Amino acid sequence: MNKAVALSVAGLDSGNGAGLETDIKVYEILGIHGVGALTAITAQNTRGISRVYPLPQDVLKSQLDALFSDFDIRSAKLGMIYTKEQFQILVDSLPSAIPLVTDPVIYAKDGTPLIKDIDEYKRTILPRTTVLTPNALEASLLSGLKIRSIEDVKVVSKLISKNFGIPYVIIKGGHLEGKYSVDVLYDSIRDEYHQIGYERVTSNKNTHGTGSVFATAISAGLAKGEDIISSFRTARDLLQSSIRYGLEIGRGIGPIDPVSPTLVKAMRYDVINEMEKFAETVEKWDGFYKLIPEVQSNLAHAIQPEYVKGLEDIAVFRDRIVRNWDNRVRVGLPVVFGKPTHTARLLLTILGYNNKARVLINIRFSDDAVRLLKETGYDVIEVNRELEPSSHIEGKSMQWLVTFVHNTYGSIPNVIFDRGVKGKEAMIRLWTSSIDEMINTLKYLSERL
Protein backbone atom coordinates (compact mmCIF):
# COMPACT_ATOMS: atom_id res chain seq x y z
CA MET A 1 0.00 0.00 0.00
CA ASN A 2 1.18 3.47 -0.85
CA LYS A 3 0.91 6.57 1.32
CA ALA A 4 2.15 10.11 0.97
CA VAL A 5 4.94 10.98 3.39
CA ALA A 6 5.16 14.27 5.28
CA LEU A 7 7.64 15.54 7.84
CA SER A 8 7.21 17.24 11.17
CA VAL A 9 10.14 19.18 12.55
CA ALA A 10 9.17 19.78 16.16
CA GLY A 11 9.94 19.35 19.82
CA LEU A 12 8.97 16.49 22.09
CA ASP A 13 6.32 17.27 24.69
CA SER A 14 6.83 14.69 27.43
CA GLY A 15 3.13 15.10 28.29
CA ASN A 16 2.03 14.14 24.75
CA GLY A 17 -0.17 17.18 24.23
CA ALA A 18 1.64 19.06 21.47
CA GLY A 19 4.75 18.80 19.33
CA LEU A 20 6.00 15.76 17.47
CA GLU A 21 3.74 13.12 19.03
CA THR A 22 0.63 15.14 18.24
CA ASP A 23 1.83 15.82 14.71
CA ILE A 24 2.34 12.13 14.02
CA LYS A 25 -1.19 11.40 15.25
CA VAL A 26 -2.59 14.07 12.95
CA TYR A 27 -0.72 12.71 9.94
CA GLU A 28 -2.00 9.19 10.69
CA ILE A 29 -5.60 10.31 11.06
CA LEU A 30 -5.42 12.16 7.75
CA GLY A 31 -3.94 9.21 5.88
CA ILE A 32 -0.34 10.37 5.73
CA HIS A 33 2.77 8.52 6.82
CA GLY A 34 4.29 11.06 9.20
CA VAL A 35 8.03 11.11 9.81
CA GLY A 36 9.76 13.31 12.36
CA ALA A 37 12.90 15.29 13.04
CA LEU A 38 13.21 16.23 16.69
CA THR A 39 14.59 19.65 17.64
CA ALA A 40 14.32 19.62 21.42
CA ILE A 41 13.09 17.67 24.39
CA THR A 42 10.77 19.57 26.67
CA ALA A 43 10.07 18.39 30.20
CA GLN A 44 6.41 19.31 30.04
CA ASN A 45 3.00 18.50 31.44
CA THR A 46 -0.45 20.08 31.31
CA ARG A 47 0.71 22.84 33.65
CA GLY A 48 3.67 23.96 31.62
CA ILE A 49 7.26 23.43 30.61
CA SER A 50 9.87 22.97 33.33
CA ARG A 51 12.92 22.55 31.08
CA VAL A 52 13.95 22.69 27.46
CA TYR A 53 16.84 20.61 26.16
CA PRO A 54 17.60 21.64 22.59
CA LEU A 55 19.30 18.98 20.50
CA PRO A 56 22.69 19.76 18.95
CA GLN A 57 22.50 20.87 15.33
CA ASP A 58 24.17 17.73 13.97
CA VAL A 59 21.49 15.60 15.68
CA LEU A 60 18.87 17.50 13.67
CA LYS A 61 20.98 17.27 10.52
CA SER A 62 21.44 13.49 10.80
CA GLN A 63 17.70 12.99 11.11
CA LEU A 64 16.98 15.15 8.07
CA ASP A 65 19.70 13.40 6.03
CA ALA A 66 18.30 9.99 6.94
CA LEU A 67 14.79 11.03 5.97
CA PHE A 68 15.48 12.93 2.75
CA SER A 69 17.88 10.27 1.46
CA ASP A 70 15.09 7.71 1.51
CA PHE A 71 11.55 9.12 1.53
CA ASP A 72 9.71 11.15 -1.05
CA ILE A 73 8.63 13.82 1.41
CA ARG A 74 5.74 15.92 0.05
CA SER A 75 5.50 18.64 2.67
CA ALA A 76 6.87 19.62 6.05
CA LYS A 77 5.53 21.26 9.16
CA LEU A 78 7.86 23.35 11.31
CA GLY A 79 6.92 23.73 14.97
CA MET A 80 9.31 24.38 17.82
CA ILE A 81 12.78 25.15 16.43
CA TYR A 82 14.87 26.32 19.30
CA THR A 83 18.26 27.53 18.13
CA LYS A 84 19.52 29.60 15.24
CA GLU A 85 21.96 26.82 14.34
CA GLN A 86 18.89 24.64 13.78
CA PHE A 87 17.33 27.33 11.54
CA GLN A 88 20.39 27.20 9.32
CA ILE A 89 20.39 23.39 9.13
CA LEU A 90 16.74 23.49 8.06
CA VAL A 91 17.22 26.13 5.41
CA ASP A 92 20.15 24.14 4.00
CA SER A 93 18.51 20.69 4.17
CA LEU A 94 14.87 21.21 3.21
CA PRO A 95 14.50 20.89 -0.57
CA SER A 96 13.08 24.08 -2.04
CA ALA A 97 10.37 22.14 -3.89
CA ILE A 98 8.47 21.00 -0.81
CA PRO A 99 5.89 23.30 0.79
CA LEU A 100 6.60 24.31 4.39
CA VAL A 101 3.84 24.98 6.88
CA THR A 102 5.35 26.99 9.71
CA ASP A 103 3.72 27.37 13.11
CA PRO A 104 5.59 30.26 14.76
CA VAL A 105 5.33 28.91 18.32
CA ILE A 106 7.20 31.82 19.82
CA TYR A 107 5.82 31.13 23.29
CA ALA A 108 4.15 28.07 24.81
CA LYS A 109 0.86 28.55 26.69
CA ASP A 110 2.77 29.09 29.95
CA GLY A 111 5.00 31.74 28.36
CA THR A 112 8.12 29.60 27.89
CA PRO A 113 9.92 30.68 24.69
CA LEU A 114 9.96 27.84 22.15
CA ILE A 115 11.82 29.74 19.45
CA LYS A 116 14.95 31.61 20.44
CA ASP A 117 16.32 34.51 18.43
CA ILE A 118 13.22 35.76 16.64
CA ASP A 119 15.22 38.12 14.40
CA GLU A 120 17.20 35.24 12.96
CA TYR A 121 13.97 33.21 12.59
CA LYS A 122 12.47 36.06 10.58
CA ARG A 123 15.56 36.22 8.40
CA THR A 124 15.91 32.48 7.70
CA ILE A 125 12.73 30.46 8.30
CA LEU A 126 9.96 32.88 7.38
CA PRO A 127 11.15 33.66 3.83
CA ARG A 128 11.30 29.92 3.14
CA THR A 129 7.75 29.35 4.49
CA THR A 130 4.78 28.52 2.24
CA VAL A 131 2.00 28.75 4.84
CA LEU A 132 2.41 30.60 8.13
CA THR A 133 -0.08 29.91 10.93
CA PRO A 134 0.36 32.46 13.75
CA ASN A 135 -2.21 33.17 16.44
CA ALA A 136 -3.11 36.82 17.02
CA LEU A 137 -0.34 37.31 19.59
CA GLU A 138 2.33 35.80 17.34
CA ALA A 139 1.08 37.83 14.38
CA SER A 140 1.43 40.99 16.52
CA LEU A 141 4.96 40.05 17.52
CA LEU A 142 5.92 39.38 13.90
CA SER A 143 4.34 42.57 12.55
CA GLY A 144 4.63 44.99 15.45
CA LEU A 145 0.91 45.80 15.10
CA LYS A 146 -1.95 45.31 17.56
CA ILE A 147 -4.80 43.01 16.56
CA ARG A 148 -8.29 43.54 17.96
CA SER A 149 -10.66 42.87 15.08
CA ILE A 150 -11.04 40.92 11.87
CA GLU A 151 -10.13 44.10 9.98
CA ASP A 152 -6.81 44.22 11.88
CA VAL A 153 -6.27 40.55 11.09
CA LYS A 154 -6.66 41.25 7.38
CA VAL A 155 -4.20 44.13 7.43
CA VAL A 156 -1.62 42.22 9.47
CA SER A 157 -1.80 38.95 7.50
CA LYS A 158 -1.24 40.83 4.25
CA LEU A 159 1.63 42.78 5.79
CA ILE A 160 3.35 39.65 7.11
CA SER A 161 2.89 37.95 3.76
CA LYS A 162 4.49 40.91 2.01
CA ASN A 163 7.30 41.57 4.48
CA PHE A 164 8.57 38.00 4.52
CA GLY A 165 7.48 36.85 1.07
CA ILE A 166 5.13 34.18 2.47
CA PRO A 167 2.49 33.06 -0.07
CA TYR A 168 -0.22 32.17 2.50
CA VAL A 169 -0.72 33.54 5.99
CA ILE A 170 -3.48 32.22 8.25
CA ILE A 171 -4.06 34.21 11.43
CA LYS A 172 -5.96 32.09 13.93
CA GLY A 173 -8.80 33.63 15.90
CA GLY A 174 -8.62 31.41 18.98
CA HIS A 175 -7.12 34.19 21.10
CA LEU A 176 -9.62 36.84 20.01
CA GLU A 177 -13.03 37.40 21.57
CA GLY A 178 -16.50 36.47 20.43
CA LYS A 179 -18.98 33.64 20.12
CA TYR A 180 -17.26 32.53 16.94
CA SER A 181 -13.59 31.87 16.48
CA VAL A 182 -12.67 33.13 13.02
CA ASP A 183 -9.49 32.18 11.17
CA VAL A 184 -8.46 34.25 8.17
CA LEU A 185 -6.34 33.04 5.29
CA TYR A 186 -4.60 35.66 3.20
CA ASP A 187 -3.78 34.23 -0.23
CA SER A 188 -1.16 36.50 -1.80
CA ILE A 189 -1.22 34.62 -5.12
CA ARG A 190 -4.82 35.71 -5.75
CA ASP A 191 -4.74 38.65 -3.32
CA GLU A 192 -7.82 37.22 -1.60
CA TYR A 193 -9.02 36.47 1.92
CA HIS A 194 -10.85 33.35 3.06
CA GLN A 195 -12.48 33.17 6.46
CA ILE A 196 -13.64 30.16 8.39
CA GLY A 197 -15.67 30.68 11.55
CA TYR A 198 -16.58 28.00 14.06
CA GLU A 199 -18.54 28.35 17.23
CA ARG A 200 -16.12 28.59 20.13
CA VAL A 201 -16.08 25.40 22.22
CA THR A 202 -16.98 26.54 25.72
CA SER A 203 -17.65 23.11 27.20
CA ASN A 204 -13.97 22.30 27.39
CA LYS A 205 -10.95 24.18 28.73
CA ASN A 206 -8.48 21.54 27.51
CA THR A 207 -6.91 23.18 24.48
CA HIS A 208 -3.23 22.22 24.64
CA GLY A 209 -1.95 21.31 21.17
CA THR A 210 -4.28 23.38 18.99
CA GLY A 211 -1.44 24.99 17.05
CA SER A 212 0.26 21.65 16.37
CA VAL A 213 -2.93 19.99 15.13
CA PHE A 214 -3.88 22.85 12.84
CA ALA A 215 -0.50 23.37 11.15
CA THR A 216 0.16 19.65 10.75
CA ALA A 217 -3.27 19.07 9.24
CA ILE A 218 -2.59 21.78 6.65
CA SER A 219 0.72 20.14 5.84
CA ALA A 220 -1.12 16.81 5.45
CA GLY A 221 -3.50 18.37 2.93
CA LEU A 222 -0.63 19.83 0.90
CA ALA A 223 1.20 16.46 1.02
CA LYS A 224 -1.86 14.88 -0.58
CA GLY A 225 -1.82 17.48 -3.33
CA GLU A 226 -4.87 19.38 -2.11
CA ASP A 227 -5.00 23.13 -2.57
CA ILE A 228 -4.56 25.57 0.26
CA ILE A 229 -8.25 26.28 0.74
CA SER A 230 -9.31 22.68 1.05
CA SER A 231 -6.32 21.96 3.31
CA PHE A 232 -7.38 24.92 5.47
CA ARG A 233 -10.96 23.63 5.66
CA THR A 234 -9.99 20.09 6.58
CA ALA A 235 -7.53 21.35 9.18
CA ARG A 236 -10.06 23.67 10.80
CA ASP A 237 -12.65 20.92 10.88
CA LEU A 238 -10.25 18.45 12.51
CA LEU A 239 -9.22 21.11 15.01
CA GLN A 240 -12.82 21.75 16.00
CA SER A 241 -13.55 18.11 16.70
CA SER A 242 -10.16 17.63 18.43
CA ILE A 243 -11.05 20.45 20.82
CA ARG A 244 -14.51 18.99 21.46
CA TYR A 245 -12.81 15.79 22.62
CA GLY A 246 -10.18 17.64 24.68
CA LEU A 247 -8.92 15.39 27.46
CA GLU A 248 -9.42 16.04 31.16
CA ILE A 249 -5.95 14.70 31.90
CA GLY A 250 -3.55 16.28 34.38
CA ARG A 251 -4.31 19.28 36.55
CA GLY A 252 -3.65 22.02 34.02
CA ILE A 253 -4.73 22.53 30.42
CA GLY A 254 -5.25 19.03 29.02
CA PRO A 255 -4.43 17.99 25.45
CA ILE A 256 -6.93 18.17 22.63
CA ASP A 257 -7.50 14.82 20.94
CA PRO A 258 -7.16 14.51 17.16
CA VAL A 259 -7.79 10.75 17.29
CA SER A 260 -11.17 10.63 19.07
CA PRO A 261 -13.25 11.99 16.19
CA THR A 262 -12.16 9.05 14.03
CA LEU A 263 -12.63 6.59 16.90
CA VAL A 264 -16.17 7.85 17.34
CA LYS A 265 -16.91 7.23 13.66
CA ALA A 266 -15.65 3.65 14.05
CA MET A 267 -17.80 3.21 17.18
CA ARG A 268 -20.88 4.31 15.23
CA TYR A 269 -20.14 1.63 12.66
CA ASP A 270 -19.89 -1.00 15.43
CA VAL A 271 -23.22 0.13 16.87
CA ILE A 272 -24.90 -0.19 13.46
CA ASN A 273 -23.57 -3.73 13.10
CA GLU A 274 -24.70 -4.71 16.60
CA MET A 275 -28.19 -3.35 16.02
CA GLU A 276 -28.53 -5.10 12.66
CA LYS A 277 -27.52 -8.32 14.39
CA PHE A 278 -30.13 -7.62 17.08
CA ALA A 279 -32.79 -7.08 14.41
CA GLU A 280 -32.00 -10.33 12.67
CA THR A 281 -31.99 -12.25 15.95
CA VAL A 282 -35.24 -11.05 17.54
CA GLU A 283 -37.31 -11.28 14.36
CA LYS A 284 -36.81 -15.06 14.52
CA TRP A 285 -38.31 -15.49 18.00
CA ASP A 286 -41.91 -16.70 18.18
CA GLY A 287 -42.69 -15.14 21.56
CA PHE A 288 -41.06 -11.78 21.05
CA TYR A 289 -44.36 -10.08 20.15
CA LYS A 290 -45.46 -10.44 23.80
CA LEU A 291 -42.87 -7.83 24.70
CA ILE A 292 -44.10 -5.18 22.27
CA PRO A 293 -46.43 -2.55 23.76
CA GLU A 294 -49.28 -0.73 21.98
CA VAL A 295 -46.99 2.23 21.28
CA GLN A 296 -44.39 -0.23 19.89
CA SER A 297 -40.79 -0.58 21.06
CA ASN A 298 -37.51 0.92 20.18
CA LEU A 299 -34.00 0.06 21.15
CA ALA A 300 -31.43 2.76 21.81
CA HIS A 301 -27.75 1.97 21.59
CA ALA A 302 -24.97 4.40 22.58
CA ILE A 303 -21.38 4.43 21.42
CA GLN A 304 -18.87 3.91 24.25
CA PRO A 305 -20.47 6.00 27.00
CA GLU A 306 -17.41 8.13 27.83
CA TYR A 307 -17.49 9.47 24.25
CA VAL A 308 -21.18 10.35 24.19
CA LYS A 309 -21.74 14.08 23.66
CA GLY A 310 -25.46 14.06 22.86
CA LEU A 311 -28.25 12.37 20.91
CA GLU A 312 -25.99 12.29 17.85
CA ASP A 313 -24.08 9.46 19.57
CA ILE A 314 -27.16 7.35 20.24
CA ALA A 315 -28.75 5.13 17.61
CA VAL A 316 -32.32 3.87 17.35
CA PHE A 317 -34.29 1.97 14.71
CA ARG A 318 -35.78 4.64 12.49
CA ASP A 319 -39.15 2.88 12.21
CA ARG A 320 -39.29 1.28 15.67
CA ILE A 321 -39.82 -2.39 16.55
CA VAL A 322 -43.33 -3.20 15.42
CA ARG A 323 -45.73 -6.04 16.20
CA ASN A 324 -47.75 -6.97 13.09
CA TRP A 325 -51.31 -8.36 12.83
CA ASP A 326 -49.88 -11.90 12.59
CA ASN A 327 -47.81 -11.55 15.78
CA ARG A 328 -44.59 -11.35 13.82
CA VAL A 329 -42.19 -8.66 14.91
CA ARG A 330 -40.57 -6.41 12.33
CA VAL A 331 -37.58 -4.29 13.24
CA GLY A 332 -37.82 -0.95 11.44
CA LEU A 333 -34.36 -0.59 9.95
CA PRO A 334 -32.32 1.44 9.15
CA VAL A 335 -30.36 2.31 12.25
CA VAL A 336 -30.20 6.09 12.65
CA PHE A 337 -28.24 8.36 15.00
CA GLY A 338 -29.56 11.54 16.56
CA LYS A 339 -33.28 10.82 16.26
CA PRO A 340 -34.94 12.44 19.29
CA THR A 341 -37.08 9.48 20.39
CA HIS A 342 -38.12 8.77 23.99
CA THR A 343 -35.82 5.76 24.06
CA ALA A 344 -32.77 7.72 22.90
CA ARG A 345 -33.50 10.59 25.28
CA LEU A 346 -33.98 8.20 28.17
CA LEU A 347 -30.67 6.44 27.53
CA LEU A 348 -28.88 9.78 27.19
CA THR A 349 -30.32 10.95 30.49
CA ILE A 350 -29.42 7.70 32.28
CA LEU A 351 -25.88 8.04 30.92
CA GLY A 352 -25.61 11.29 32.84
CA TYR A 353 -25.84 9.21 36.03
CA ASN A 354 -24.39 5.84 35.09
CA ASN A 355 -21.82 5.33 32.36
CA LYS A 356 -22.34 1.56 32.31
CA ALA A 357 -25.60 2.00 30.43
CA ARG A 358 -25.23 1.33 26.72
CA VAL A 359 -28.43 -0.23 25.46
CA LEU A 360 -32.04 0.49 26.40
CA ILE A 361 -35.42 -0.86 25.32
CA ASN A 362 -39.02 -0.15 26.25
CA ILE A 363 -41.24 -3.23 26.53
CA ARG A 364 -44.86 -4.07 27.35
CA PHE A 365 -45.70 -3.95 31.04
CA SER A 366 -46.98 -7.06 32.81
CA ASP A 367 -46.54 -8.26 36.37
CA ASP A 368 -45.06 -11.46 34.95
CA ALA A 369 -42.43 -9.58 33.00
CA VAL A 370 -41.49 -7.59 36.11
CA ARG A 371 -41.27 -10.80 38.14
CA LEU A 372 -39.05 -12.49 35.51
CA LEU A 373 -36.74 -9.49 35.37
CA LYS A 374 -36.38 -9.60 39.15
CA GLU A 375 -35.65 -13.34 38.91
CA THR A 376 -32.79 -12.69 36.51
CA GLY A 377 -31.21 -10.54 39.22
CA TYR A 378 -31.97 -7.01 38.05
CA ASP A 379 -32.79 -4.22 40.45
CA VAL A 380 -36.29 -3.01 39.64
CA ILE A 381 -38.04 0.22 40.58
CA GLU A 382 -41.65 1.22 40.08
CA VAL A 383 -42.42 4.84 39.31
CA ASN A 384 -45.83 6.40 39.77
CA ARG A 385 -46.35 8.68 36.81
CA GLU A 386 -49.24 10.40 38.56
CA LEU A 387 -46.47 12.30 40.34
CA GLU A 388 -45.17 13.79 37.11
CA PRO A 389 -46.09 17.48 36.75
CA SER A 390 -48.82 17.70 34.11
CA SER A 391 -47.29 20.89 32.73
CA HIS A 392 -44.51 18.81 31.21
CA ILE A 393 -43.80 19.53 27.59
CA GLU A 394 -42.74 16.76 25.24
CA GLY A 395 -39.07 15.84 25.71
CA LYS A 396 -38.91 16.72 29.42
CA SER A 397 -40.72 13.58 30.53
CA MET A 398 -37.70 11.27 30.43
CA GLN A 399 -35.61 13.83 32.29
CA TRP A 400 -38.25 13.87 35.03
CA LEU A 401 -38.39 10.08 35.20
CA VAL A 402 -34.64 9.66 35.62
CA THR A 403 -34.26 12.50 38.12
CA PHE A 404 -37.17 11.07 40.12
CA VAL A 405 -35.66 7.59 40.16
CA HIS A 406 -32.26 8.90 41.12
CA ASN A 407 -33.65 11.05 43.92
CA THR A 408 -35.72 8.25 45.43
CA TYR A 409 -33.43 5.29 44.78
CA GLY A 410 -29.93 6.86 44.87
CA SER A 411 -28.94 5.19 41.59
CA ILE A 412 -30.54 4.09 38.33
CA PRO A 413 -31.64 0.42 38.45
CA ASN A 414 -31.66 -1.60 35.23
CA VAL A 415 -35.44 -1.87 35.24
CA ILE A 416 -37.79 1.09 35.65
CA PHE A 417 -41.50 0.48 35.20
CA ASP A 418 -44.80 2.28 35.68
CA ARG A 419 -48.40 1.11 35.60
CA GLY A 420 -49.48 3.93 33.32
CA VAL A 421 -51.71 6.95 33.75
CA LYS A 422 -54.59 8.26 31.71
CA GLY A 423 -53.38 8.60 28.13
CA LYS A 424 -50.04 6.95 28.87
CA GLU A 425 -49.55 3.21 28.53
CA ALA A 426 -47.87 1.23 31.32
CA MET A 427 -44.26 0.51 30.39
CA ILE A 428 -41.10 -1.32 31.40
CA ARG A 429 -37.75 0.17 30.51
CA LEU A 430 -34.67 -2.02 30.66
CA TRP A 431 -31.09 -0.89 30.21
CA THR A 432 -28.03 -3.13 29.93
CA SER A 433 -24.29 -2.70 29.45
CA SER A 434 -24.17 -4.63 26.20
CA ILE A 435 -26.36 -5.74 23.34
CA ASP A 436 -25.58 -9.40 24.11
CA GLU A 437 -26.88 -9.00 27.65
CA MET A 438 -29.98 -7.33 26.20
CA ILE A 439 -30.54 -10.15 23.72
CA ASN A 440 -30.13 -12.81 26.43
CA THR A 441 -32.55 -11.07 28.77
CA LEU A 442 -35.20 -10.52 26.10
CA LYS A 443 -34.89 -14.12 24.97
CA TYR A 444 -35.41 -15.28 28.56
CA LEU A 445 -38.57 -13.18 28.75
CA SER A 446 -39.99 -14.14 25.35
CA GLU A 447 -39.62 -17.83 26.14
CA ARG A 448 -41.40 -17.58 29.48
CA LEU A 449 -44.24 -15.09 29.01
Ligand SMILES: Cc1ncc(CO)c(N)n1
Ligand atom coordinates in the same frame (compact mmCIF):
# COMPACT_ATOMS: atom_id res chain seq x y z
C1 LIG B 1 7.13 20.63 22.10
C2 LIG B 1 6.10 21.66 22.00
N1 LIG B 1 5.77 22.15 20.80
C3 LIG B 1 4.82 23.09 20.69
C4 LIG B 1 4.17 23.56 21.81
C5 LIG B 1 3.10 24.61 21.68
O1 LIG B 1 1.88 24.17 22.11
C6 LIG B 1 4.53 23.03 23.06
N2 LIG B 1 3.94 23.44 24.21
N3 LIG B 1 5.50 22.07 23.12
